[in-house]
Amino acid sequence: MSERTFRIYRGMQQQGEIVAYRVEISEGMVVLDALHDIQEQQAPDLAVRWNCKAGKCGSCSAEVNGMPRLTCMTRIDELPADQPITVTPMQAFPVIKDLVTDVSSNYAANKSIPAFKPRSPDAPDGSWRFYQYEVDRAQEFKKCIECFLCQDVCHVLRSHGKHEEFIGPAFLVRVAAYETHPIDVEDRSTYVKEHGGIGYCNITKCCTEVCPEHITITDNAIIPLKERVVDRHYDPLRRLIQMVRRTG
Amino acid sequence: MEASVAISRAEGLGRTLRRDRWWVAPLSVAVGLGICGAYATWAIFQGRNYFAEPYLSPFYSPCLGAQCPEEIRLLEFGWWPMSPAILLMWVILGFRGTCYYYRKAYYRAYFIDPPACAVGEHRGHRYRGETAFPFVLQNLHRYFLYLSAFILAFLWYDSLKAFFFEDGFGVGVGTIVLLVNVGLLTGYTFGCHSLRHLVGGNVDCYSCAQFGDGRHRLWRGATFFNRNHMAWAWTSLIYVCLADLYVRLVASGIITDLRIL
Ligand code: SF4
Ligand code: SF4
Ligand code: FES
Ligand code: FES
Numbered sequence: 130m131s132e133r134t135f136r137i138y139r140g141m142q143q144q145g146e147i148v149a150y151r152v153e154i155s156e157g158m159v160v161l162d163a164l165h166d167i168q169e170q171q172a173p174d175l176a177v178r179w180n181c182k183a184g185k186c187g188s189c190s191a192e193v194n195g196m197p198r199l200t201c202m203t204r205i206d207e208l209p210a211d212q213p214i215t216v217t218p219m220q221a222f223p224v225i226k227d228l229v230t231d232v233s234s235n236y237a238a239n240k241s242i243p244a245f246k247p248r249s250p251d252a253p254d255g256s257w258r259f260y261q262y263e264v265d266r267a268q269e270f271k272k273c274i275e276c277f278l279c280q281d282v283c284h285v286l287r288s289h290g291k292h293e294e295f296i297g298p299a300f301l302v303r304v305a306a307y308e309t310h311p312i313d314v315e316d317r318s319t320y321v322k323e324h325g326g327i328g329y330c331n332i333t334k335c336c337t338e339v340c341p342e343h344i345t346i347t348d349n350a351i352i353p354l355k356e357r358v359v360d361r362h363y364d365p366l367r368r369l370i371q372m373v374r375r376t377g
Numbered sequence: 378m379e380a381s382v383a384i385s386r387a388e389g390l391g392r393t394l395r396r397d398r399w400w401v402a403p404l405s406v407a408v409g410l411g412i413c414g415a416y417a418t419w420a421i422f423q424g425r426n427y428f429a430e431p432y433l434s435p436f437y438s439p440c441l442g443a444q445c446p447e448e449i450r451l452l453e454f455g456w457w458p459m460s461p462a463i464l465l466m467w468v469i470l471g472f473r474g475t476c477y478y479y480r481k482a483y484y485r486a487y488f489i490d491p492p493a494c495a496v497g498e499h500r501g502h503r504y505r506g507e508t509a510f511p512f513v514l515q516n517l518h519r520y521f522l523y524l525s526a527f528i529l530a531f532l533w534y535d536s537l538k539a540f541f542f543e544d545g546f547g548v549g550v551g552t553i554v555l556l557v558n559v560g561l562l563t564g565y566t567f568g569c570h571s572l573r574h575l576v577g578g579n580v581d582c583y584s585c586a587q588f589g590d591g592r593h594r595l596w597r598g599a600t601f602f603n604r605n606h607m608a609w610a611w612t613s614l615i616y617v618c619l620a621d622l623y624v625r626l627v628a629s630g631i632i633t634d635l636r637i638l
Contacts, residue, residue, distance in 0.1 A: 217394060311581055330507070332484075
């Protein structure tokens with residue numbers, strides 16, 4: 130068994146410090162295990178949010194050595210052995226205490242999305258008919274566990290603080306899940322341009338890099354939405370065709 | 378508890394708690410794009426050594442302008458005094474410049490916005506991303522796709538012409554160089570996000586849309602190329618420069634083209 134040093138953020142939003150703790154490491158330990166160990170042995174007041182310890186609830190998000198990670202899925206033996214391990218709260222959100230942040234801006238972003246609107250049912254019993262291959266696209270997006278790591282790493286929120294103007298990658302993923310669904314009939318392209326602020330995304334792909342569910346956020350959700358916005362708002366030829374069609 | 382140090386949440390240009398060498402990727406991109414860009418600019422402004430029968434440098438195709446040798450001249454623009462390549466280069470530059478992959482690459486490498494993930498950047502400036510001029514113009518990418526598809530057709534024509542020598546059908550090293558080049562450019566173009574959208578990505582319900590089955594198939598094809606769009610972007614970019622270089626070396630007599638068949 131070996132010992133490792135953990136440098137952990139302790140404090141509130143306005144004031145805090147990095148505190149170092151030594152923890153005994155056993156095989157297979159993840160960062161969340163070490164945080165629990167510290168809580169148990171050295172700092173019972175250390176605030177950590179967690180739930181499933183299986184990478185599925187999305188609660189334990191924080192930054193390990195500066196990168197947004199699920200602490201329950203970050204094995205200690207994959208981090209550089211010769212350096213201390215730094216654990217800080219997600220930088221894009223206000224700190225409530227220690228590693229726990231206030232992620233309520235995400236709930237507001239989620240609420241703003243125009244709801245799923247299915248076409249009228251295909252069968253008299255009120256059900257719909259569609260094929261698996263038609264929902265494959267949307268199902269990739271359904272894997273989202275709402276860990277908000279993509280929101281945290283996105284520079285539009287993290288560095289530029291555009292929480293009001295930009296719903297962020299996690300919710301662009303949700304919009305894409307509705308938009309590409311075969312029975313949904315709502316058109317969210319104006320919403321996603323105006324309220325969603327999709328133009329703020331400069332497709333630099335950090336969201337895709339950190340997503341623990343490996344959702345191809347930028348290529349499969351954001352860029353296709355950007356293209357739909359182009360169809361509706363930026364493509365002069367298409368607008369002309371639509372105008373001619375309407376008057377014709 | 379061992380010690381405590383003052384808090385530093387990593388903010389400001391280049392500030393980060395990351396311990397890896399995050400700067401390697403943006404630096405390599407900056408250098409790589411810089412070298413390719415510099416070579417292409419030099420080659421385009423040369424205005425000579427771009428044709429060594431039957432090989433035409435991809436930078437000069439289709440050849441417009443009075444300076445083009447007669448056998449490859451498409452249109453004669455008598456009024457154009459400079460290198461014929463300049464006439465069409467804006468299309469290629471526009472296509473690559475508004476490409477979703479290259480946007481990522483140069484926003485990170487040249488605009489440092491962000492330099493890498495979870496690395497600080499300028500906070501003071503009013504960030505507008507692609508919502509306002511000039512970057513809102515990136516939305517015209519599909520128009521550059523249409524124009525580039527046109528040029529790609531000429532490159533295919535050139536690469537087929539490269540099989541026909543003065544003494545008839547044959548294969549030279551140059552033939553293969555041009556064929557690989559157009560293959561890579563095709564792979565790059567077929568993976569274009571705008572193409573992927575236009576051929577089928579814009580359909581929600583394939584089983585209800587007109588030609589839905591075919592469009593889903595096309596979308597899957599574009600998705601196949603799109604998955605490695607970055608790799609296609611880089612290999613086709615480096616290779617197109619090398620293909621130009623090959624034709625240039627043959628045309629200027631520095632090397633002789635080897636006939637294989
Ligand atoms: S690709 Fe867009 S949404 Fe994703 S992190 Fe980058 S700027 Fe944010
Ligand atoms: S898209 Fe990925 S990173 Fe973003 S909230 Fe969902 S699971 Fe987390
Ligand atoms: S505790 Fe549920 S994802 Fe980590
Ligand atoms: S997205 Fe790269 S060429 Fe269109």
